[in-house]
Amino acid sequence: MIMKASLRRQCMDYKQIIGEAWNFTQENKKLIVWYAFIPSTLGTLVGVIYLIYQFFAFKSSPLFEDWQQSFSFLAVKAIYSTAREHFNNLIPLFIILGILALLYFFLPPIAEGAMIQLIARKKNKQDVRTRDGFRYGFATFLPLFNYSWVARSFNFFVIFGEMAFVLRNLGPSAFQTLFPVFILAVFFSIIFGFLFVFTEYHIVIDDRHIAESMAKSAVLAVKHWDVALMVSVLMFLIGIRIILQIIFVLLVPGSVFFLIYFLAASTIPFLGLLAGGAIALVALFLASYLGAVVHVFTTSVWVFTFLELTNTPEVSARAAQPLESIVREE
Numbered sequence: 495m496i497m498k499a500s501l502r503r504q505c506m507d508y509k510q511i512i513g514e515a516w517n518f519t520q521e522n523k524k525l526i527v528w529y530a531f532i533p534s535t536l537g538t539l540v541g542v543i544y545l546i547y548q549f550f551a552f553k554s555s556p557l558f559e560d561w562q563q564s565f566s567f568l569a570v571k572a573i574y575s576t577a578r579e580h581f582n583n584l585i586p587l588f589i590i591l592g593i594l595a596l597l598y599f600f601l602p603p604i605a606e607g608a609m610i611q612l613i614a615r616k617k618n619k620q621d622v623r624t625r626d627g628f629r630y631g632f633a634t635f636l637p638l639f640n641y642s643w644v645a646r647s648f649n650f651f652v653i654f655g656e657m658a659f660v661l662r663n664l665g666p667s668a669f670q671t672l673f674p675v676f677i678l679a680v681f682f683s684i685i686f687g688f689l690f691v692f693t694e695y696h697i698v699i700d701d702r703h704i705a706e707s708m709a710k711s712a713v714l715a716v717k718h719w720d721v722a723l724m725v726s727v728l729m730f731l732i733g734i735r736i737i738l739q740i741i742f743v744l745l746v747p748g749s750v751f752f753l754i755y756f757l758a759a760s761t762i763p764f765l766g767l768l769a770g771g772a773i774a775l776v777a778l779f780l781a782s783y784l785g786a787v788v789h790v791f792t793t794s795v796w797v798f799t800f801l802e803l804t805n806t807p808e809v810s811a812r813a814a815q816p817l818e819s820i821v822r823e824e
Contacts, residue, residue: 511802515794518613519787524624525612529605529631530786536598538781548658555662600635603642607634609790610698613797634698641693641704648686653679689715695800718803 519526547565552558554565561568577584608627611634615622646652657676661669689712696707 511795511798515791515798518616518794519791522612522616522624522790525609525627525790526783526786528624529609529612529627530789531782532597533602533605534785534789535778535782536594536601538778538785539594540598542778551662552658556665557662600639603638604628604631604635606694606793607631607638607698609793610695610797613794614695614699614801617798617801630698634701637697637704637707638694641697641707644704645686645690645693648679648683650680650683653683691715691796692800695797699797699800700804714803 547569550565550569554561554563554568577588608631611630612622612624612627653676656679657669660672690708692711692714693704693707696702696710697704700707700710702710
């Protein structure tokens with residue numbers, strides 16, 4: 495009876511955390527605009543480029559058309575030739591690309607630290623302003639940036655890229671031979687994600703070093719193994735986010751290429767470029783905003799869960815349970 499009542503209470507708490515996180519996301523849309531939308535946009539753009547690269551890399555490989563030169567070589571050669579011939583005219587473009595590259599690598603850790611701090615402080619009823627997040631983000635930038643590179647080593651998309659590289663360049667037989675290694679890498683990626691899921695919150699909220707935060711996260715995750723349910727739900731939500739973003743990412747270049755081809759065939763290529771560009775921008779905005787909303791929501795759920803778990807003192811085996819608590823559970 496006591497165990498069933500306890501399980502019911504945990505389930506209700508879990509639902510309450512999800513509901514509070516969603517309400518918090520709806521009530522704090524400035525977090526979406528200030529700290530989630532731009533990183534989401536940059537991530538979506540990189541996703542577009544990555545998928546285009548994978549498509550043409552496979553197309554040029556011996557698996558399909560078997561070009562005399564690889565797509566990577568042809569792309570680098572074309573970029574170098576264009577840059578050498580029109581260097582002065584392309585200087586503004588190089589500057590813009592350089593700024594975007596810097597933002598892609600350095601902005602997400604700043605935005606993540608800002609969001610975690612603001613969510614935790616707002617949850618604890620502290621009087622903070624949205625713009626204060628930049629100060630918190632810069633304060634935790636370096637450890638979060640370093641940890642992001644550690645976590646990237648176990649990222650599923652990194653493993654997918656390695657699998658695609660082996661399949662394209664070494665052939666199906668080598669891929670089949672190394673397939674158990676890739677499965678093992680995916681397994682360790684899942685274990686890594688579970689054990690160190692609270693690392694960023696230890697770094698930002700508790701101001702711990704990376705190694706200490708990873709150790710504390712592993713202990714917290716193992717000690718509260720029932721949080722696996724929360725992990726499963728959040729992974730499902732993140733999976734939906736990734737699937738939707740992939741759909742939008744595929745629509746962006748797909749719509750552009752289709753409209754350019756269709757309207758160019760109708761002797762109005764300028765209109766094709768204009769319509770394709772407009773649809774691409776709309777798809778990019780929708781994918782980025784959707785990703786930003788889900789990111790703030792999932793971050794809120796994790797912050798609320800982290801605060802709940804770390805604010806609850808660990809009870810020793812020698813401590814007696816209060817009588818009124820037993821009666822209440824029954």
